[in-house]
Amino acid sequence: MACATSATALVLPDKCFCAERPGLKPQVAEEGAPLPVLYSFRRCPYAMRARLALAVSGLRCELREVALRGKPPELLAASPKATVPVLVLPHGQVIEQSLEIMQWALAQRDPQGWLAPPGQAAPEASLASMLALIAANDGAFKQHLDRYKYPNRYPAEHAGDLQAFALAHRAGASDWLRQLDRRLAAHGWLLGEKASLADMAILPFVRQFAHTDGAWFAAQPWAHLARWLDRWERGALFHGVMEKYPPWQPGQPGIVFSPTAH
Numbered sequence: 001m002a003c004a005t006s007a008t009a010l011v012l013p014d015k016c017f018c019a020e021r022p023g024l025k026p027q028v029a030e031e032g033a034p035l036p037v038l039y040s041f042r043r044c045p046y047a048m049r050a051r052l053a054l055a056v057s058g059l060r061c062e063l064r065e066v067a068l069r070g071k072p073p074e075l076l077a078a079s080p081k082a083t084v085p086v087l088v089l090p091h092g093q094v095i096e097q098s099l100e101i102m103q104w105a106l107a108q109r110d111p112q113g114w115l116a117p118p119g120q121a122a123p124e125a126s127l128a129s130m131l132a133l134i135a136a137n138d139g140a141f142k143q144h145l146d147r148y149k150y151p152n153r154y155p156a157e158h159a160g161d162l163q164a165f166a167l168a169h170r171a172g173a174s175d176w177l178r179q180l181d182r183r184l185a186a187h188g189w190l191l192g193e194k195a196s197l198a199d200m201a202i203l204p205f206v207r208q209f210a211h212t213d214g215a216w217f218a219a220q221p222w223a224h225l226a227r228w229l230d231r232w233e234r235g236a237l238f239h240g241v242m243e244k245y246p247p248w249q250p251g252q253p254g255i256v257f258s259p260t261a262h
Contacts, residue, residue, distance in 0.1 A: 014046040014083055014098050034090040036061040038101075038257060039075045041068060041084045042244065045204030046098040050085040051241040052200045053102035055259040057109040061087070063257035064248035072250050099134060099201060106197065117189075117196040126191070130198040133190060136176065137202045144173035145205060149212045173209060174220070180206070181222035188228065203232050 038054065038061045040047040054061055066075060066084055079086040079096050087095040087104070095101050106115050116126060147154055147169035151162045158165035180202070183190055190198045206229055210217040218226065232238055240259030248254050 014085070014096075035256070036090060037064060037088040037254065038062065039064050039066050039072075039078070039084050039086040039088075041066050042242065044084055045208050046083075047085040048204040048241065049201050050087070050098045050101040050105075051257070052204075052237065053105040053114070053197075054257065055237060055241050056112055056114065056200075057105040058111065058258075059105055059108055060256055060258040062254035063245065064254040065245045067247035070247070072248065074250060099138075102197060102201060112195065114195065114197045114200060117191040117194055127197075130191065130196060130201075133198045134201045137205055141173055141176040142205060144169040144176075145209050148173055149208065170213075177206065177209070177220075177222060177225055180228075181225040184224035184228050188224070188231075199228075199232075203229065207233065
């Protein structure tokens with residue numbers, strides 16, 4: 001996603017390569033009033049942030065967990081890009097980008113004020129600031145993250161030394177994380193005393209970075225960043241959106257996705 005100066009953002013395409021606490025018993029979607037359908041993959045950070053916004057908004061949807069090696073034809077028909085998340089609304093509109101799904105859900109209902117964190121400027125300026133932070137995350141940081149976590153997927157970019165290539169991109173990604181750590185030192189969240197759209201759009205990617213080498217991450221001098229990530233991972237909302245479901249099969253009902261613990 002590109003840096004935005006207004007509430008309308010140019011969104012870069014989502015590109016995800018991607019023992020939990022027991023939670024809610026899954027409900028199977030039944031015939032009746034149609035629900036939005038969310039095609040998702042549990043560990044994908046793009047899909048994760050879409051589920052976070054849908055969950056906190058309280059909107060129910062039919063979740064269809066996708067097996068990335070066997071994508072269902074219904075997903076391909078709805079979105080030829082064939083990456084998750086994809087949200088198909090009951091009237092047929094398709095929302096293909098994770099940040100757009102987040103903004104759509106929060107526009108319906110935003111009980112925790114993620115779109116308008118307290119203490120910020122006018123709502124339009126606040127949203128522009130959040131979108132700019134998210135753009136930096138989704139741009140250079142994500143590029144470094146992919147090459148750190150999956151160096152073997154970029155043979156044209158390295159000279160055969162995968163470790164040196166990965167570590168160089170770990171260093172590049174760390175520059176961004178140190179910036180976040182300095183920002184978090186003031187309040188604990190990126191834009192103040194409460195979580196915002198920016199926090200919830202960025203945290204899944206920081207989690208993916210941290211889990212690539214947990215011991216190394218824990219040894220770094222970014223205490224504010226580590227506390228921010230740990231608080232989120234311990235929270236009920238995170239656990240609610242990280243339930244494990246079997247891959248959806250065509251012709252079968254999906255799961256009613258409606259976590260209740262925010």
